[in-house]
Amino acid sequence: QQQVKQSPQSLIVQKGGISIINCAYENTAFDYFPWYQQFPGKGPALLIAIRPDVSEKKEGRFTISFNKSAKQFSLHIMDSQPGDSATYFCAASIAGANSKLTFGKGITLSVRP
Amino acid sequence: DVKVTQSSRYLVKRTGEKVFLECVQDMDHENMFWYRQDPGLGLRLIYFSYDVKMKEKGDIPEGYSVSREKKERFSLILESASTNQTSMYLCASTAAGGFDEQYFGPGTRLTVT
Numbered sequence: 001q002q003q004v005k006q007s008p009q010s011l012i013v014q015k016g017g018i019s020i021i022n023c024a025y026e027n028t029a030f031d032y033f034p035w036y037q038q039f040p041g042k043g044p045a046l047l048i049a050i051r052p053d054v055s056e057k058k059e060g061r062f063t064i065s066f067n068k069s070a071k072q073f074s075l076h077i078m079d080s081q082p083g084d085s086a087t088y089f090c091a092a093s094i095a096g097a098n099s100k101l102t103f104g105k106g107i108t109l110s111v112r113p
Numbered sequence: 114d115v116k117v118t119q120s121s122r123y124l125v126k127r128t129g130e131k132v133f134l135e136c137v138q139d140m141d142h143e144n145m146f147w148y149r150q151d152p153g154l155g156l157r158l159i160y161f162s163y164d165v166k167m168k169e170k171g172d173i174p175e176g177y178s179v180s181r182e183k184k185e186r187f188s189l190i191l192e193s194a195s196t197n198q199t200s201m202y203l204c205a206s207t208a209a210g211g212f213d214e215q216y217f218g219p220g221t222r223l224t225v226t
Contacts, residue, residue: 032212043117043203043217044156051212089156099144099207100171101215105155 003027004092006104013111019077021107023090028071030092034101035064035075038087047088048075080111116140117218119204125224132191134221136204142216143209145187147171147179150201150220162187163209194225 003026013019023033034049050057050064050073057064063076077084087108091101120135138145146161148171158171160179168179176198180188187206191198201222205215 034214036215041219043205043219044215045217046214049212049214093212095212099209099213099215100146100158100161103156105153 003102004090004104006090006107008107009105010107011109013080013109015080015082015111015113017080017111019075019080019084019109019111021075021088021090021109022072023074023104024070024072025092026071027092027094027102029094030102031095032093033064033066033073034091034093035062036089036091036103038089038106044087044089077109080109082111082113085109085111117204117206117216119202119218119221121221122219123222123224125226126191126194127226128195130191130194130225132194132223132225134189134191134202134204134223136187136189136206136218137185138187138204138206138216139185140206140208140216141184142206143184144207145181146205146207146215147177147187147189148203148205149173150203156203159189194223196225199223199225 035047036044037047038044061078066073089106090104117138147159148156162168162181178190204218207213207215
Protein backbone atom coordinates (compact mmCIF):
# COMPACT_ATOMS: atom_id res chain seq x y z
CA GLN A 1 0.00 0.00 0.00
CA GLN A 2 1.54 3.25 -1.11
CA GLN A 3 1.09 5.72 1.71
CA VAL A 4 2.20 8.83 -0.17
CA LYS A 5 1.16 9.31 -3.79
CA GLN A 6 2.52 11.98 -6.10
CA SER A 7 1.03 13.37 -9.27
CA PRO A 8 1.68 13.99 -12.09
CA GLN A 9 4.44 11.50 -12.89
CA SER A 10 6.33 14.05 -14.96
CA LEU A 11 5.93 17.72 -15.71
CA ILE A 12 7.14 20.04 -18.44
CA VAL A 13 6.75 23.76 -17.88
CA GLN A 14 7.84 26.81 -19.82
CA LYS A 15 10.26 29.25 -18.21
CA GLY A 16 8.33 31.76 -16.15
CA GLY A 17 5.36 29.45 -15.68
CA ILE A 18 3.95 27.89 -12.49
CA SER A 19 4.87 24.29 -11.66
CA ILE A 20 2.41 22.43 -9.46
CA ILE A 21 3.11 19.03 -7.95
CA ASN A 22 0.51 17.27 -5.84
CA CYS A 23 0.78 14.74 -3.07
CA ALA A 24 -1.87 12.69 -1.27
CA TYR A 25 -1.33 10.69 1.89
CA GLU A 26 -3.19 7.89 3.65
CA ASN A 27 -2.06 7.93 7.25
CA THR A 28 -3.79 10.61 9.33
CA ALA A 29 -1.04 10.27 11.96
CA PHE A 30 1.46 11.98 9.64
CA ASP A 31 2.32 15.42 10.99
CA TYR A 32 5.35 16.59 9.04
CA PHE A 33 5.40 17.05 5.28
CA PRO A 34 8.67 17.96 3.55
CA TRP A 35 9.55 18.29 -0.12
CA TYR A 36 12.97 17.18 -1.32
CA GLN A 37 14.72 18.27 -4.51
CA GLN A 38 17.25 16.09 -6.32
CA PHE A 39 19.55 17.15 -9.14
CA PRO A 40 21.22 14.54 -11.38
CA GLY A 41 24.21 12.94 -9.69
CA LYS A 42 23.30 14.35 -6.27
CA GLY A 43 21.43 13.11 -3.26
CA PRO A 44 18.06 14.68 -2.43
CA ALA A 45 18.08 17.87 -0.36
CA LEU A 46 15.33 19.45 1.71
CA LEU A 47 13.54 22.21 -0.20
CA ILE A 48 10.67 23.23 2.06
CA ALA A 49 8.52 21.59 4.75
CA ILE A 50 5.20 22.18 6.51
CA ARG A 51 3.44 21.08 9.70
CA PRO A 52 -0.37 20.59 9.65
CA ASP A 53 -1.04 23.52 11.97
CA VAL A 54 -0.69 25.89 8.99
CA SER A 55 -2.32 25.75 5.56
CA GLU A 56 0.44 27.39 3.59
CA LYS A 57 4.17 28.06 3.79
CA LYS A 58 6.15 30.18 1.38
CA GLU A 59 9.90 30.42 0.88
CA GLY A 60 10.91 32.56 -2.05
CA ARG A 61 9.37 31.13 -5.22
CA PHE A 62 8.38 27.88 -3.48
CA THR A 63 5.06 27.44 -1.65
CA ILE A 64 3.52 24.44 0.06
CA SER A 65 -0.27 24.36 0.32
CA PHE A 66 -1.75 21.91 2.82
CA ASN A 67 -5.31 20.59 2.98
CA LYS A 68 -5.73 18.45 6.08
CA SER A 69 -9.32 17.39 5.43
CA ALA A 70 -8.46 16.19 1.92
CA LYS A 71 -5.17 14.66 3.10
CA GLN A 72 -3.35 16.46 0.32
CA PHE A 73 -0.47 18.89 0.00
CA SER A 74 1.11 20.48 -3.01
CA LEU A 75 4.25 22.29 -4.09
CA HIS A 76 3.95 25.40 -6.23
CA ILE A 77 6.99 26.81 -7.98
CA MET A 78 6.36 30.32 -9.21
CA ASP A 79 8.30 31.85 -12.11
CA SER A 80 9.82 28.44 -12.89
CA GLN A 81 13.41 28.54 -14.14
CA PRO A 82 15.52 26.01 -16.08
CA GLY A 83 17.59 25.63 -12.91
CA ASP A 84 14.52 24.21 -11.19
CA SER A 85 14.67 21.17 -13.49
CA ALA A 86 15.09 18.29 -11.05
CA THR A 87 13.31 15.38 -9.44
CA TYR A 88 10.93 16.35 -6.62
CA PHE A 89 9.88 14.03 -3.83
CA CYS A 90 7.13 14.67 -1.32
CA ALA A 91 7.39 12.86 2.00
CA ALA A 92 5.61 12.48 5.31
CA SER A 93 6.52 11.41 8.81
CA ILE A 94 5.14 11.01 12.32
CA ALA A 95 6.67 12.88 15.25
CA GLY A 96 8.71 10.61 17.46
CA ALA A 97 9.08 7.94 14.79
CA ASN A 98 12.85 8.32 14.70
CA SER A 99 12.53 10.85 11.87
CA LYS A 100 11.57 8.08 9.46
CA LEU A 101 10.18 9.55 6.24
CA THR A 102 7.78 7.89 3.82
CA PHE A 103 8.55 9.19 0.34
CA GLY A 104 6.43 9.50 -2.75
CA LYS A 105 7.78 8.06 -5.99
CA GLY A 106 9.08 11.40 -7.21
CA ILE A 107 8.35 13.43 -10.30
CA THR A 108 10.73 14.82 -12.87
CA LEU A 109 10.24 18.50 -13.63
CA SER A 110 11.65 19.95 -16.83
CA VAL A 111 11.55 23.71 -17.29
CA ARG A 112 11.96 24.67 -20.94
CA PRO A 113 13.89 27.89 -21.71
CA ASP B 114 29.10 22.58 6.12
CA VAL B 115 27.26 19.37 6.94
CA LYS B 116 28.43 16.29 5.19
CA VAL B 117 27.36 12.72 4.48
CA THR B 118 29.92 10.77 2.51
CA GLN B 119 29.62 7.40 0.85
CA SER B 120 32.61 5.19 0.18
CA SER B 121 32.10 4.78 -3.56
CA ARG B 122 30.22 6.63 -6.29
CA TYR B 123 30.24 3.64 -8.63
CA LEU B 124 30.65 -0.04 -7.86
CA VAL B 125 30.53 -3.12 -10.07
CA LYS B 126 30.24 -6.52 -8.42
CA ARG B 127 29.55 -10.06 -9.52
CA THR B 128 26.56 -12.14 -8.55
CA GLY B 129 27.17 -13.89 -5.24
CA GLU B 130 29.81 -11.47 -3.98
CA LYS B 131 29.55 -9.91 -0.53
CA VAL B 132 29.26 -6.15 -0.89
CA PHE B 133 29.88 -3.45 1.70
CA LEU B 134 28.59 0.09 1.27
CA GLU B 135 29.93 2.56 3.80
CA CYS B 136 28.40 5.83 4.94
CA VAL B 137 29.95 8.41 7.27
CA GLN B 138 28.36 11.58 8.66
CA ASP B 139 30.13 14.38 10.48
CA MET B 140 27.11 15.98 12.17
CA ASP B 141 26.89 13.82 15.30
CA HIS B 142 23.44 12.67 14.16
CA GLU B 143 21.64 9.92 16.03
CA ASN B 144 19.60 8.59 13.11
CA MET B 145 20.98 7.10 9.91
CA PHE B 146 19.18 5.54 6.95
CA TRP B 147 19.84 3.45 3.87
CA TYR B 148 17.57 3.84 0.84
CA ARG B 149 17.60 2.46 -2.64
CA GLN B 150 16.39 4.56 -5.55
CA ASP B 151 14.99 2.99 -8.68
CA PRO B 152 13.24 4.68 -11.63
CA GLY B 153 9.50 4.81 -11.09
CA LEU B 154 9.77 3.48 -7.53
CA GLY B 155 11.21 6.48 -5.77
CA LEU B 156 13.13 6.18 -2.50
CA ARG B 157 12.54 3.00 -0.57
CA LEU B 158 13.85 2.54 2.95
CA ILE B 159 16.01 -0.54 3.47
CA TYR B 160 17.16 -0.14 7.10
CA PHE B 161 17.60 2.61 9.61
CA SER B 162 19.46 3.04 12.87
CA TYR B 163 18.58 5.39 15.71
CA ASP B 164 21.61 4.66 17.89
CA VAL B 165 24.87 2.78 17.89
CA LYS B 166 24.26 -0.96 17.54
CA MET B 167 20.53 -0.33 17.10
CA LYS B 168 18.78 -1.05 13.81
CA GLU B 169 15.31 -1.45 12.45
CA LYS B 170 14.04 -2.91 9.21
CA GLY B 171 12.58 -0.57 6.66
CA ASP B 172 10.23 -1.44 3.84
CA ILE B 173 12.56 -3.65 1.77
CA PRO B 174 15.15 -5.30 4.07
CA GLU B 175 15.28 -8.68 2.33
CA GLY B 176 18.78 -9.49 1.06
CA TYR B 177 20.42 -6.73 3.11
CA SER B 178 21.92 -6.31 6.57
CA VAL B 179 23.46 -3.32 8.32
CA SER B 180 26.05 -2.51 10.92
CA ARG B 181 26.49 0.52 13.14
CA GLU B 182 29.44 0.15 15.47
CA LYS B 183 30.19 3.87 15.73
CA LYS B 184 27.79 6.79 15.78
CA GLU B 185 29.17 8.39 12.61
CA ARG B 186 29.30 5.24 10.47
CA PHE B 187 26.49 3.12 9.03
CA SER B 188 27.27 0.22 6.73
CA LEU B 189 24.97 -1.61 4.33
CA ILE B 190 25.87 -5.21 3.54
CA LEU B 191 24.69 -7.33 0.67
CA GLU B 192 25.53 -10.84 1.84
CA SER B 193 25.25 -12.38 -1.63
CA ALA B 194 24.69 -9.80 -4.33
CA SER B 195 22.08 -10.50 -6.97
CA THR B 196 21.28 -8.73 -10.22
CA ASN B 197 18.00 -7.38 -8.82
CA GLN B 198 20.07 -5.41 -6.31
CA THR B 199 21.50 -3.27 -9.10
CA SER B 200 20.41 0.19 -8.01
CA MET B 201 21.35 3.59 -6.63
CA TYR B 202 21.95 3.41 -2.88
CA LEU B 203 21.55 6.53 -0.79
CA CYS B 204 22.57 7.07 2.80
CA ALA B 205 21.03 9.80 4.96
CA SER B 206 21.31 11.06 8.50
CA THR B 207 19.30 13.30 10.80
CA ALA B 208 19.26 14.46 14.37
CA ALA B 209 16.77 12.89 16.76
CA GLY B 210 13.55 14.84 17.24
CA GLY B 211 11.24 14.05 14.37
CA PHE B 212 11.18 17.23 12.29
CA ASP B 213 14.76 17.64 11.27
CA GLU B 214 16.12 17.60 7.76
CA GLN B 215 17.50 14.33 6.45
CA TYR B 216 20.91 14.98 4.92
CA PHE B 217 21.75 12.69 2.02
CA GLY B 218 25.01 11.47 0.64
CA PRO B 219 25.70 11.59 -3.11
CA GLY B 220 24.75 7.95 -3.60
CA THR B 221 26.50 4.78 -4.78
CA ARG B 222 25.52 3.36 -8.15
CA LEU B 223 25.86 -0.40 -7.71
CA THR B 224 25.81 -2.71 -10.71
CA VAL B 225 25.67 -6.46 -10.10
CA THR B 226 26.58 -8.56 -13.15
